[in-house]
Amino acid sequence: MPAAHPPELRRRALDLVRQGNPVAKTARDLGISQSCLRNWMNHDPINAARKSGVTTDEHKKLVELRFRNCVLELKIDILACRTFASDGVGSRTPRRTRIS
The missing domain is CATH 1.20.5 (Single alpha-helices involved in coiled-coils or other helix-helix interfaces)
Known part of the structure; x- marks a missing residue:
């Protein structure tokens, strides 16, 4: 299993996408895969308690x-x-x- 990305990178990536930056460009600029960033985006509303779930x-x-x-x-x-x-x-x- 690949090493986990630092939480700061995750926060930064999510902030950039929320500001309107394209997912593909943000992922490429930060050196992560698009699927990784999309997974973070899917889990973010749950972790921020904006969506029901675990x-x-x-x-x-x-x-x-x-x-x-x-x-x-x-x-x-x-x-x-x-x-x-x-x-x-x-x-x-x-x-x-x-x-x-």
């Missing part, structure tokens, strides 16, 4: 929390299996009786 930071947090949730559910399943296996069901050996 911000980039919220998306990252959701991904982290979903991963953590999966890990915790897996741990619960493992503990449940251990408990079931150690509760004695089907694991007892028959008692021996002494013959005198």
Whole structure:
């Protein structure tokens, strides 16, 4: 994955486009691809809270929390299996009786 562009570059590019500069020229002048700039433009209204949706930071947090949730559910399943296996069901050996 290519290195992320600095936030200052992103802000500058978005400001130039908002001022009416063409996307192609702005991208070329700043050394970024047009698709990169268009992605920034598509995400900008959401990050600026002008449009409903999930911000980039919220998306990252959701991904982290979903991963953590999966890990915790897996741990619960493992503990449940251990408990079931150690509760004695089907694991007892028959008692021996002494013959005198």
